């Protein structure tokens with residue numbers, strides 16, 4: 001028998017897997033530094049917490065390593081590169097043009113055309129594309145935030161988008177605030193919907209307890225698979 005739950009330890013989101021093994025095992029996985037603890041059923045949740053806290057330094061060090069690796073495989077923003085937009089791989093076509101504006105336009109043939117001022121640097125292109133992703137995500141997320149606040153009957157939160165290294169979303173129910181990871185603009189629409197539901201379910205229950213899980217089960221029966229798919233992919237690609 002095996003069960004998986006997500007628990008929060010010292011600010012880390014930890015995947016706790018219960019299975020019939022001898023010893024507790026902590027792993028940190030690329031590319032996002034996902035933390036997974038495998039533990040025999042006999043070890044209490046408190047003991048798991050202590051084990052994770054004891055190895056916090058090591059965990060953080062692993063996560064920094066993965067972050068460094070991710071930065072090294074950074075994009076160059078040249079024609080031919082693949083960039084994901086809501087789960088779809090698009091081929092970048094960079095077209096230099098007169099003027100100082102950047103126009104980004106996906107088309108029906110899976111191309112992402114980026115018209116940029118001649119001589120634009122990699123950094124500038126990265127910033128433009130990132131701003132474009134932010135707009136796309138804002139547009140897609142806004143109606144979903146409204147949808148889930150209505151369905152869960154919780155107040156509509158204030159929300160924002162930011163780049164996060166190890167989380168897809170976060171929230172502060174007391175402040176009525178939700179943050180979404182900018183990189184969700186690269187993931188499939190169901191993944192975005194799941195992350196929004198997850199964060200807003202915390203307005204019903206702040207912990208990953210039975211109440212919280214039943215909100216997820218009731219509203220998105222396939223959420224476990226969506227989450228597994230989301231976590232199997234690089235946080236940033």
Ligand SMILES: [Zn+2]
Nearest residue numbers: 198199202208
């Ligand atoms: Zn959560």
